Amino acid sequence: MIHFDEFQLENGLTVIFHKDHTTPMAVVNTLYKVGAIDEEEDKTGFAHLFEHLMFGGSIHIPNFDTPLQEAGGENNAFTSNDITNYYEVLPKENIEIALWLESDRMLSLAFTEKSLEVQRNVVIEEFKQRYLNQPYGDVWLELRPLAYKEHPYKWATIGKSIEHIENATMEDVKAFFKKFYSPSNAILSICGNFELNEIKALVHKWYSDIPAGEENQRKIPKEPQQTEFREKTIEREVPADAFYYAFKMCDKNSPEYVVTDLLSDLLGREKSSRLYVSLKKEMQLVSEISAYILGSLDEGLLIVSGKLNEGVCFEMLDEALWEELEKVKKEEISEEEMQKLLNKFLTAKAFEEQNILNRAMNLCYYKMLGDTNRINEETELYKKVTSKDILDVANDVLQKTKCSLLKVKAKNVR
Amino acid sequence: MLDRTKQPEIKEIEKVDFLKPKVLPISEYTELYHISAVPNETCRLDLHFQAGSVTGKGIIPGTVNGLLLSGTNEKSAIKIASEIDALGGFFNSSASLEYAVLTIYCLRENLIPLFDIVMDAIQNVAFHEKEVKEYLSDKKQRFKINMGKVSFLAQMEYRKRIFSTHPDYAKTASLEDYDNVSIEDLQAFHQKHYLKGLSHVSLVGDVGDQELAHIIDAVKNMSRDQKIEFEKTIKNERGVFHVKKEGALQNAIRIGRTIFTKKHKDFIDFTILNTVLGDYFGSRLMSNIREDKGYTYGIGSFVMELKNTGYFTIGTEVRADVKDATIKEIKKEIERLQIELVSKEELDLVKNYIVGQVLKDSDGPFSQMDAFLNVRLQDMDLDFYNKAIQRTKEIKPEKIQEVARKYLNWEEMTIVSAG
Numbered sequence: 098m099i100h101f102d103e104f105q106l107e108n109g110l111t112v113i114f115h116k117d118h119t120t121p122m123a124v125v126n127t128l129y130k131v132g133a134i135d136e137e138e139d140k141t142g143f144a145h146l147f148e149h150l151m152f153g154g155s156i157h158i159p160n161f162d163t164p165l166q167e168a169g170g171e172n173n174a175f176t177s178n179d180i181t182n183y184y185e186v187l188p189k190e191n192i193e194i195a196l197w198l199e200s201d202r203m204l205s206l207a208f209t210e211k212s213l214e215v216q217r218n219v220v221i222e223e224f225k226q227r228y229l230n231q232p233y234g235d236v237w238l239e240l241r242p243l244a245y246k247e248h249p250y251k252w253a254t255i256g257k258s259i260e261h262i263e264n265a266t267m268e269d270v271k272a273f274f275k276k277f278y279s280p281s282n283a284i285l286s287i288c289g290n291f292e293l294n295e296i297k298a299l300v301h302k303w304y305s306d307i308p309a310g311e312e313n314q315r316k317i318p319k320e321p322q323q324t325e326f327r328e329k330t331i332e333r334e335v336p337a338d339a340f341y342y343a344f345k346m347c348d349k350n351s352p353e354y355v356v357t358d359l360l361s362d363l364l365g366r367e368k369s370s371r372l373y374v375s376l377k378k379e380m381q382l383v384s385e386i387s388a389y390i391l392g393s394l395d396e397g398l399l400i401v402s403g404k405l406n407e408g409v410c411f412e413m414l415d416e417a418l419w420e421e422l423e424k425v426k427k428e429e430i431s432e433e434e435m436q437k438l439l440n441k442f443l444t445a446k447a448f449e450e451q452n453i454l455n456r457a458m459n460l461c462y463y464k465m466l467g468d469t470n471r472i473n474e475e476t477e478l479y480k481k482v483t484s485k486d487i488l489d490v491a492n493d494v495l496q497k498t499k500c501s502l503l504k505v506k507a508k509n510v511r
Numbered sequence: 512m513l514d515r516t517k518q519p520e521i522k523e524i525e526k527v528d529f530l531k532p533k534v535l536p537i538s539e540y541t542e543l544y545h546i547s548a549v550p551n552e553t554c555r556l557d558l559h560f561q562a563g564s565v566t567g568k569g570i571i572p573g574t575v576n577g578l579l580l581s582g583t584n585e586k587s588a589i590k591i592a593s594e595i596d597a598l599g600g601f602f603n604s605s606a607s608l609e610y611a612v613l614t615i616y617c618l619r620e621n622l623i624p625l626f627d628i629v630m631d632a633i634q635n636v637a638f639h640e641k642e643v644k645e646y647l648s649d650k651k652q653r654f655k656i657n658m659g660k661v662s663f664l665a666q667m668e669y670r671k672r673i674f675s676t677h678p679d680y681a682k683t684a685s686l687e688d689y690d691n692v693s694i695e696d697l698q699a700f701h702q703k704h705y706l707k708g709l710s711h712v713s714l715v716g717d718v719g720d721q722e723l724a725h726i727i728d729a730v731k732n733m734s735r736d737q738k739i740e741f742e743k744t745i746k747n748e749r750g751v752f753h754v755k756k757e758g759a760l761q762n763a764i765r766i767g768r769t770i771f772t773k774k775h776k777d778f779i780d781f782t783i784l785n786t787v788l789g790d791y792f793g794s795r796l797m798s799n800i801r802e803d804k805g806y807t808y809g810i811g812s813f814v815m816e817l818k819n820t821g822y823f824t825i826g827t828e829v830r831a832d833v834k835d836a837t838i839k840e841i842k843k844e845i846e847r848l849q850i851e852l853v854s855k856e857e858l859d860l861v862k863n864y865i866v867g868q869v870l871k872d873s874d875g876p877f878s879q880m881d882a883f884l885n886v887r888l889q890d891m892d893l894d895f896y897n898k899a900i901q902r903t904k905e906i907k908p909e910k911i912q913e914v915a916r917k918y919l920n921w922e923e924m925t926i927v928s929a930g
Contacts, residue, residue, distance in 0.1 A: 119550055121527075122874050157515040162793045167860045168521045169867020171792070188870050193519040201515055218805025222761070226808050226828050230760040232659035306513060336655030368592035378589055384649040404652065433597070440599030444618055447553045451875065 099456055099472055102293050103464070106301070108309040109281025113460045113469055114296045115288040117453055123189040123289030124454050127199055128461035130284075131277035132179040133254040134317055134395070142256020145176040146220050146265055147273055151183065153212030155202035168194040176254050179394040180465065186454060189289045193299060200303035203283065206274060213267055220262050224255050232335045236503060243329050244343045244398055244501040248320035279310025286460040288453050320396055327501040332508045337384065339505040340414060342401040344494050349394050350466060355478045356490045357390055359438050361399050363430060363487065364388035364421075367441065372401065375421050382409050382417055394466075399494055411504055425491045429484040442479050524866045527900065529893040530879045532713070537727050538734035543712040544883060545723060546876045554619040554716030555877060556626060558730070561739055562611035562704035565679040570688045571700050574646065576606040578697070579613065579705070581642040583635035588642060591632045600625040608680060609741050609818055610710065619716050623725055630729055633705060638697050651689035662828060664754045664929035665763035672925040673767060673822055675748035709733040713884060715876045741818040745769050747925045754929040762834040762930030766841060767824035768923055772816045774889055779902045780914045781823075785814050786861050787853055787911065788844065788919075789825055793860070795844045796825065804840070806833045818888065823918075831930055838926065848915040852908040865903050869896055 101115045136143050151174065152161045165172055170187025172195075185195035228234045237253045245251035256262055285304075287296055323345050347353045365372045365388030376382045386403030405414060449455050456472075463471040532544040564572045580595075580602065582588040595602055601616040613633065617625050657663040667683040674680035709730055714723070747769045771778060782790075789796040789812030796810045810827035829837045873882050873896070886895045 120874050121870055158518075160793075163860060164518055164521075166791060166793050166864040166867075169524060169863045169870065171864075171868070171871070186871060188522075188524055188867055190522040190524070191519075194521060197515070197519050204515075215802060215805040219801055219808055222806070222828075222830055223808040225760045225830070230661065230828075232656050302513065335659065337652050367596050369589060369596045374589050378645075381645065384652045406648065407652075437593075437597045437599075440621075441596060441601075442599075444553075444599040444601065444616065447551055447618060448616060451551060451553055451877075453874075 099450065099460070101460055101469060103469060104297065106280065106305050108305065108307055109279070109312065110304055110307070111284045111464060112296075112300050113284070113286040113464060114291070114293055115286065115456060115460060116291060116293075117288055117456075118290045120289060120453055121189060122186055122453065123192040123195070123287065123291070124184060124186050124457040125192065125195040125199060126182065126184045126286045126288075126454075126457035126461055127203075128284045128458075128465060129181045129183075129277060130282050130313070130315070130465060131181050132177050133252060133256075134178050134249045135277065135315065136249060136252070138249070138252075139261070140265070140269060141252045141258075141261045142220070142254070143261070143265060143269065143273060144181055145254045145256070146216060146262055147270065148174050148176045148181050148183075149216040149220055150206065150212060150270060151202055153209060153216065154207035155198070156205040156207060158198060158201050159207070161198055161202065164194055165198060170195065178250055178254055180462070182458060182461070184454060184457065189291070192287070192289065192291070193303075196299055196303045199285075200307065203278060203280065203304070204307050208267060208271060210267065213265070213270060217262055217265060220255075221259055224259055224262065228253075228255055233333070233339055233505060235333075236339070236341060236505060239329065239331055240341050240343055240501070240503045243327055243503055244345070245320055247318045248395060249317060250320070250393065250395065275310070276313060279313070280304065280307050281309055281312045284461040284464045286457045288457045288460075317395065323501075324498050326497045328504070329502070330504040330506055332506045335505060335507050337407075338405040338411065338507050340403060340405070340411065341503040342418070343501045343503070344399045344401075344496075345499040346390060346397050346399045346494050348396050349392070353490050353493075355475070356482050356486045357399060357494060359442070359479065359482055360425070360487050360490050360494070361388045361390050362438050362441065363425065363434070365401060369437070371421055371425065372418070376403075376414070376417055380417055382406060382414050422491075422495045426488070426495055429488050432484070435482075435484050435487075439479060439482075443476070446476060521863065523863065524870055524900075526897055527866075527870050527873055529873055529882060529896060530876070531893055532880060532883050535723060535727060537709075537712065538731055540736065540738055541709055541711055541734040543714065543723065543727055544880065544887070545713075546715045546880050547717050549715060549717045549876045552618045552620070552717075554615075554617050554622050554718065555714070555880075556615045556622065556716070556726070557713045558613045559710045559712070560611045560613070560705055561609070561708045561710050561735055562700075563607050563609040564682075565608050565741070566704055567700045568696065569682070570684050570692065571696050572611070572704070573606050574643075574650075574692055575697050575700050575705070576604050576611050577650070578638060578642060578646055579604055579633045579636055580629070581646065582637055582639055583632060584637050585635070586632070591628065594628050595625060598625050598628075602629060611704075619718055622716060622718060623722055626726060626729070634733075636701065638694050638701075640694065643692065643694060643697065647689045647692060651686065654684060654686065654689065661756055661759050661761060661763040661929045664756060665765050665927050668752055668754050668929065669765040669767070669824070669925065669927040672748045672750070672752055672927060673769060673824075674745050676744075676746045677742050680742065680745060706733055708735055710735060710739060713880050715880050739818065743819045745820050747822070749923055749925060751926045752928075754927070756930055759930040760831055761828045762831050762928050763826075763828045764834065764837060764841075765824060765826050765927045766838070766924055767822055768918075768925060770814065770821045770823045770918065772819065772821050772889055773886070773891065773895065777914055777917070779899050780906060780910055781918060782814055783861065783865065783903060783906055784848065784911050784914050784919070785812055785823065786865055787857065788812050788848060791861070791864055795847070796841065799840055799844060800827065800829070800837060804833075806830055806837055816889075834928055834930065838928070842921055845915070845919050845921060849912065849919065853911050855908065858906070858908055858911065862903050862906070866900050869900060
């Protein structure tokens with residue numbers, strides 16, 4: 098059970114406080130409801146580029162990192178398709194440094210040309226390092242537009258192409274800040290060995306004078322229902338053929354979400370999972386195989402991916418895979434297998450909650466979903482899943498007409 | 512009116528509290544370390560073996576490590592995996608240069624049954640031909656994939672050069688290695704390094720004496736029967752080395768030299784110097800090469816310790832056309848540290864940052880255990896950390912310069928690139 102208190106400032110900022118008396122550290126986590134999902138199609142990669150700019154100095158503070166490091170702290174951030182998340186971890190005595198820094202960059206950035214210029218280059222190198230200069234690095238750049246036709250999930254957070262990043266202007270940067278970086282579009286969580294009134298006073302001190310700004314209402318194009326099997330083959334200089342089956346699944350707020358999560362575990366989380374045992378250990382078709390969900394806010398994807406053994410062709414894999422999927426759609430899983438999935442979940446969850454930073458990030462995330470207390474209700478939802486639920490969701494999700502298949506074919510590798 | 516230009520006051524950390532684990536003897540040369548103060552049901556058990564890659568021929572050590580749960584004469588690999596999963600356990604095994612570690616993560620009620628499953632599997636592993644072949648074929652494919660990464664190519668070359676005086680440390684795998692593994696070699700290595708190679712055990716979890724006794728009893732026979740000795744002096748090969756990769760968009764760079772462990776009198780001073788140079792976001796290298804020039808997504812430096820020796824490395828991946836410019840800037844930054852004194856402001860910042868990191872790295876029972884193991888393996892005590900904090904707080908700019916002049920001479924470096 099994670100205890101927390103919640104309050105809101107007049108400017109719309111939501112604040113969550115979680116007391117942990119066992120740690121000498123404090124975590125300040127800020128979630129902004131902006132991600133790649135909010136980008137224009139001709140200006141992709143912008144939410145992520147903007148995340149980099151948030152470290153280029155704010156209106157009253159020339160350098161973000163220096164004071165934080167001086168306070169013995171560290172920070173980082175990430176951008177997903179749905180959100181942008183910033184955190185600071187520092188000795189609890191110095192928490193005010195983190196609040197001072199975060200509140201100032203919520204108030205306004207410094208917007209320097211130099212920072213924009215440098216971070217454009219840094220992000221372009223990140224693009225190359227992660228997506229272009231790695232074997233299989235570009236599969237998500239190919240798979241997303243295959244699986245999504247209208248919804249902005251069709252591009253990756255890094256963006257569609259390097260050109261979009263090169264073309265970002267200061268005007269874009271300012272407009273983006275104005276639209277998305279306001280208190281009402283943010284959720285702040287603070288964890289550590291403090292008292293509630295102490296935190297309230299500090300948050301009021303640093304955040305209450307920030308203007309409310311405009312509230313942003315997301316208007317995301319809806320993805321039309323997929324009704325046909327999609328397939329694409331790309332050839333790359335890689336040593337092994339690889340496959341990515343992407344099945345459309347429900348959004349994060351649907352009751353089926355946790356069921357789909359367990360279904361993906363059943364298929365391919367561990368070395369005793371269905372696909373691993375059958376396609377790898379028994380039939381020796383693949384060198385690796387796994388199944389997982391992407392965890393997105395809107396309609397998401399359940400992925401089955403892996404690499405073929407030498408001498409195995411895509412058709413053999415395809416036939417064997419669908420045979421296994423059909424089994425999951427026909428027969429309810431045993432009590433024993435159900436318990437196994439749940440036990441794995443419970444262990445993983447206990448380890449995740451052990452970490453104070455995870456708790457801080459999850460508190461913000463669940464609040465964004467609509468109810469912070471879901472952080473405590475999640476386990477019950479998993480416990481309630483029945484084998485009948487899994488069967489139903491398997492029949493709904495694992496259909497050819499909901500599937501997009503990307504094949505990476507190896508070409509003449511030396 | 513709130514004055515936002517005024518930075519809130521920073522309070523310095525004076526001392527960090529470390530928790531000494533309970534130390535229980537297993538045999539003459541092995542011990543079990545236990546921390547029971549865990550706020551929830553989580554449990555982590557690590558079995559450390561003297562079975563790292565330098566302790567055997569070619570890829571034998573890594574292969575044995577990867578095959579430990581591949582089946583016994585009674586149980587298949589699938590059966591073992593299913594039993595572990597049924598109890599909600601996670602198992603991980605890895606081999607570094609000198610040691611190999613097997614880890615069980617679980618809820619405490621399942622610890623003993625999981626431990627028994629894992630012990631049975633690793634003690635009686637049969638090295639079935641089918642499993643060995645499958646494993647090697649997977650690894651060969653993985654190796655081919657890695658060969659497509661400039662970072663991996665640079666790392667392999669770097670390893671050859673940095674450990675040049677010692678072939679067991681300098682060795683790297685080649686494709687043919689995966690076709691030339693004999694089952695007899697695997698069995699012999701397993702016999703010597705696992706059945707008789709246990710170095711120590713660490714356990715974090717709120718479990719009682721009965722469980723501890725059960726574990727100690729079960730591993731007793733696997734304990735090593737002598738003190739561990741690893742290589743004491745390794746020297747890097749100086750010079751510039753490049754590995755060609757056609758069509759690479761980025762070049763990977765590794766620059767470094769062999770150095771010492773925390774037992775050496777200059778260790779703390781050197782790690783402070785390392786932090787200034789490249790071990791935090793505001794470091795000299797990050798500020799120049801990422802934040803000023805935008806050549807890279809990231810650059811950093813670190814000190815890696817082995818049992819009796821260590822090495823220092825700078826690593827980055829940069830735009831293909833600025834490889835030489837980057838190396839030149841790295842050289843410039845190192846020489847600046849030898850010529851100019853670090854300012855008091857910069858050094859104070861680094862000092863506070865380091866102490867904050869010590870505090871963070873000791874937060875929670877799992878981190879406390881890791882901090883303890885780091886000193887214990889060098890036959891040192893936890894007071895090392897608070898002594899290190901004191902020394903960090905007291906260090907002067909002149910000392911940083913002195914250490915830079917002593918250990919960061921460009922002509923003593925191994926300089927590797929790939930791309």
